Amino acid sequence: MTALLEVSEITVRFGGVRALTGVNMQVAEGSVHGLIGPNGAGKTTLLNCIGRVIEPTEGRLVFARDDLRARPTHDLARLGVARTFQNLALMDDRTVLDNVLVGLRRAGGFTLHDFLPTRRRFALEAEDRATALAALAQVDLQQFAHQKIGKLPYGYRKSIEIARALCTRPRLLMLDEPTAGLNPTEMDQLGIAVRRMRETLGLTVLLITHHIEFLLEVADRVTVLDLGCVIADGAPDLVHTDARVRAAYLGADE
Amino acid sequence: MGDVPFGSQEAGHTSPRSRVLLTVLVLVLVAPLFATGYMRYVATLWMIYAIAAVGLQIPIGLAAIYSFGHSAFMLVGAYAMALAIMLGGWPVPIAMLAALVLAALVGALLALPSLRLSGFALAIVTMGASSLFFQSVKVFKLTGGPQGLFLPEFAFVKAMDGRAFYAICAGLMMLGLMVSHCVESGRIGRVLRASAANPLMAQSFGVHLMRVRTLAFVISAVYGSIAGSLLGLSTSYIAPEAYAPDLSIQVFAAVMIGGMARAWGPVLGALFIVLIPELTQSVQNLGAIVYALIFIAVSTVYPGGLQQMISGLRARLGKRVP
Numbered sequence: 366m367t368a369l370l371e372v373s374e375i376t377v378r379f380g381g382v383r384a385l386t387g388v389n390m391q392v393a394e395g396s397v398h399g400l401i402g403p404n405g406a407g408k409t410t411l412l413n414c415i416g417r418v419i420e421p422t423e424g425r426l427v428f429a430r431d432d433l434r435a436r437p438t439h440d441l442a443r444l445g446v447a448r449t450f451q452n453l454a455l456m457d458d459r460t461v462l463d464n465v466l467v468g469l470r471r472a473g474g475f476t477l478h479d480f481l482p483t484r485r486r487f488a489l490e491a492e493d494r495a496t497a498l499a500a501l502a503q504v505d506l507q508q509f510a511h512q513k514i515g516k517l518p519y520g521y522r523k524s525i526e527i528a529r530a531l532c533t534r535p536r537l538l539m540l541d542e543p544t545a546g547l548n549p550t551e552m553d554q555l556g557i558a559v560r561r562m563r564e565t566l567g568l569t570v571l572l573i574t575h576h577i578e579f580l581l582e583v584a585d586r587v588t589v590l591d592l593g594c595v596i597a598d599g600a601p602d603l604v605h606t607d608a609r610v611r612a613a614y615l616g617a618d619e
Numbered sequence: 620m621g622d623v624p625f626g627s628q629e630a631g632h633t634s635p636r637s638r639v640l641l642t643v644l645v646l647v648l649v650a651p652l653f654a655t656g657y658m659r660y661v662a663t664l665w666m667i668y669a670i671a672a673v674g675l676q677i678p679i680g681l682a683a684i685y686s687f688g689h690s691a692f693m694l695v696g697a698y699a700m701a702l703a704i705m706l707g708g709w710p711v712p713i714a715m716l717a718a719l720v721l722a723a724l725v726g727a728l729l730a731l732p733s734l735r736l737s738g739f740a741l742a743i744v745t746m747g748a749s750s751l752f753f754q755s756v757k758v759f760k761l762t763g764g765p766q767g768l769f770l771p772e773f774a775f776v777k778a779m780d781g782r783a784f785y786a787i788c789a790g791l792m793m794l795g796l797m798v799s800h801c802v803e804s805g806r807i808g809r810v811l812r813a814s815a816a817n818p819l820m821a822q823s824f825g826v827h828l829m830r831v832r833t834l835a836f837v838i839s840a841v842y843g844s845i846a847g848s849l850l851g852l853s854t855s856y857i858a859p860e861a862y863a864p865d866l867s868i869q870v871f872a873a874v875m876i877g878g879m880a881r882a883w884g885p886v887l888g889a890l891f892i893v894l895i896p897e898l899t900q901s902v903q904n905l906g907a908i909v910y911a912l913i914f915i916a917v918s919t920v921y922p923g924g925l926q927q928m929i930s931g932l933r934a935r936l937g938k939r940v941p
Contacts, residue, residue, distance in 0.1 A: 418819055442825035454820035456812060467813045470825045471806070475834070479807050480798050490805065533824065 369394040369537055369569045370415065375424030377410055377593075384410045385593045388424070392537070397563055397570045399580045399601060402590035403613060408573045409451050411590070412539050415571075416448050417441055428537065442470060445536035449526035449543060451573075457515035461506065461525055464514055465497040468532030500528040503566075504558050519546040524555070531562070538562070540572040544579050556582045577604055589613070644883070648789045652782050659781050660853075665893045666788035667849045672873040672885030673792070673799050674842020678835040679871070680879035681808050683815035685738065688729050688745030690866035691752040692840040695722040696847025697857045698756055701768045711773065711852070719844045726840025730833040749864040757859045767858040776852055788849055792886070795842055800882045802838065811835055843870075876917050878924020887925050 370392040377385040385407045392398045400408050413419040415426060417438040426433035431444060441447075447468070455464050471489070478486040501507040504524040514522060523543055530538055540559075544552050560583060562568050574580050580587060581601050589597040589604070591613040597603055604610050651662035671693060678684040699718035703709040709717070725748075732744050756762040763769075776784045802808055810831050814821040818828055851857045869892050877888025895913065899905045921927045 416823055418823070438819070438822040439825050439827045441823060448823060450820065454817045456816045459812070463809065466806075466809055467821075468824055469806070475807060479805050480801050482797065482801055486801065486805065493806070529824070 367394055368392060369429060370571070371425070371427040372411070372415070373425040373427070375411065375414055375421045375426065377407070377414060377419060378422045383593055385414070385421070388590070388593070388595055390588045390595065390598070392569060392571055393586065394536075394569055395563065395567065396585040397559060397572065397583050399584035399587040400571060400573045400590065401575070401577075401580060401587060401604070401614075402596075405592075406590040407593040408590055409541055410593075412448065412541055412571070412573060416446065416539060442468075442533045442535075445534070446539070447530035447533040447535035447537070448539040449523065449530055449541055451541040451545075453519075453522055453526065455514050455522055455525065457513070459514060460511050461501065461514055461517070462494065462497055462510040464525060465500055465510075465529045465532060466493060468500070468529035469493050469496060470533060497528075497532060500531040501525075503531055503562060504528050505554065520548070520551050523547070524558075527558075531566070535568065537569045537571060540570065542573050542575065544574045544576045552576065552579055555579075559583050580604070640883070644793075648793070651785055651789075656780050659785050661893060661897050663781065663785045663788050663853055664850075665890050666785070666792045667846050667853065668870065668873060668889035668893050669792050669886040670788075670795050670849070671843055671846035671870045672877065672889045673795050673882070674839045674846070675870050676874050676879055676882075676885045677799060677802060677811075677842075678839050679874050681803060681811035681815065682832060682835040684733060684832065684835060685742045685871075686729070686745045686836070686839065687742050687864070687867040687871060688748040689839065689843050689870045690749045690862050690864055691725060691729070691745075692722045692843025693847030693850065693866060693870075694752045694756065694859075694862035695725055695840075696844030697851035697862060698762055698768065699844075700848040701770055701851055701857050702761070704770065705768065715845065715848045718848055719841055722840045722844030722847075723837045726836040726838075727833050729840075730829070730836035733832045733836070734829050746864060746867065749867045753859060753863050756862075762859075763857070765859065767856065770851060770855045770857065772855060773852065776855065784853065788853075791845060791849070795845070796882055796886065799842075803882060807831075807834065872914055876914060876924055878921070878926035881926050884924055884926045891925070 368391040372388055372390040375385055375388040376383070388407075388411060390411075400411065402408050410419060414421045415433065417433065417436060421434070428444060428446060433441075436444065477483070478489065498507050498510060501510055504527050506521060506524055506528065509517060509521065514525065517525070523546065527538075527540065527543065543555060547555060556579060559570055559572070563570060572584070581604070584601045586599065587601045587603065588595055589607075589610050596609045596613055597607045604614065651659045654662070671689060675686065675689045678686050696715070696718045699721045700711070700714040703714035703717050704711065707714070729745060729748055733741055736744060757765050775787075778784070810821070810826050813824065814826050814828055814831055822828060847862065850861065854861075873888035873892045874885045875888070876891050877884035877886065891913075892910070895910045896907075899909050917924065917928070921931070
């Protein structure tokens with residue numbers, strides 16, 4: 366398998382603080398790739414670099430042979446990179462469907478149909494709603510389509526972010542702590558949903574998680590960060606076998 | 620706004636509720652045709668201010684861009700139209716269109732600082748633009764200096780005791796309302812709301828911030844320009860004071876008072892800002908005082924504007940009469 370995403374020597378400095386130091390990572394096409402590490406390891410910083418929200422100090426980001434660092438943030442969705450946000454970025458006063466619709470992009474700019482109640486406009490709107498509902502169905506939340514987001518539990522909102530990202534028809538889906546705040550049943554369902562998306566949509570998934578059982582369940586490969594450096598990279602069970610990972614992880618956690 | 624049934628927003632023109640609303644609106648709009656000349660004049664002003672307010676609601680209500688530059692667009696609409704008519708001898712509709720294009724350009728220029736500035740700072744800059752245009756037309760001979768411009772008398776403005784002109788204004792208002800509803804309920808609205816809620820999130824989903832903010836300003840400039848042109852035609856005299864920065868605040872107040880949750884909010888707010896001065900005309904300056912007091916009261920008690928007040932009353936009545 367070839368690498369869909371290649372992260373080479375990425376370094377991020379905030380003032381004098383080194384958030385990431387020479388990070389290398391290859392995400393294979395069609396894989397579920399886990400990104401783990403103790404709190405403050407730089408996982409979200411790395412995701413933000415790939416998502417072009419943070420400008421790295423050094424290093425290269427290549428996505429499907431495309432130099433990501435030459436791209437503005439608003440190009441990413443079109444290139445096929447979509448994401449969820451660690452602290453949720455939803456419009457709480459709108460419905461679930463409205464929020465998911467934000468992920469939809471039609472080719473081309475705005476046309477007269479966006480300003481006038483034409484037949485074509487209603488056809489396109491109906492099409493968009495159907496796509497959004499289908500994305501919601503991927504995370505089993507279509508029955509909440511017309512509810513206000515603000516009233517739904519945290520775990521549902523995380524999944525709604527996934528549905529919104531799916532609307533962009535991504536090749537790479539980046540999930541920032543999708544398991545945070547989920548109970549074991551919900552986590553199982555999420556695992557099933559992630560694997561199903563990989564199978565049916567041909568997605569590549571890069572996910573940050575703190576739940577090792579979840580990671581072992583869904584991931585094909587894992588990269589471990591600690592204090593901004595990659596300390597291990599390989600099959601998921603290295604979290605049990607690699608001494609450095611156990612030291613960083615278990616030492617920090619327990 | 621918890622009383623909104625599922626999908627009424629998306630279904631738009633088909634739901635029975637909006638059909639009732641539309642009927643009420645049409646009745647209210649037709650009534651001035653049978654009223655006295657003075658009432659029709661006031662209703663004409665209402666329509667003109669409503670066009671301006673509906674346009675301003677797009678940057679404010681959708682994109683959370685607080686613009687106090689609306690009087691600049693109205694001024695361009697009035698002055699550019701007048702100059703095209705007086706100097707170029709252009710027919711009124713063509714002159715209005717030319718003014719509209721110019722106003723749209725001014726709108727695009729005003730959008731430039733919106734990427735660098737936000738909220739309060741941007742509001743001040745747009746206010747500055749209002750002032751700049753107002754002071755400029757007072758300085759140059761071309762624009763009539765402090766005296767302003769006198770338009771030639773147009774028969775259609777006075778025709779049928781003002782009924783024709785009122786009908787034109789009301790028709791344009793309805794057209795404006797329809798377009799703003801399409802903008803609000805469609806993908807432009809979605810993109811603007813997303814960029815207001817979280818610019819980084821919006822960008823991650825492919826929103827080009829500068830482009831959509833420019834679009835919001837340009838749309839509002841088009842409305843402002845049309846309203847400004849109509850205001851000029853209605854009096855056939857374009858006084859610079861009529862397009863002073865105060866006007867920006869008035870239209871802004873119309874949007875805030877009416878409420879932004881529904882397209883018709885600014886229409887209601889516009890009625891308010893037209894009626895209060897007319898009703899209190901007999902006592903000097905009382906209008907301004909009453910107006911200011913009501914503005915403070917409504918904004919404090921009902922941050923969602925008159926429409927929040929109305930839905931609140933309806934909810935209470937609904938409980939009493941099941």
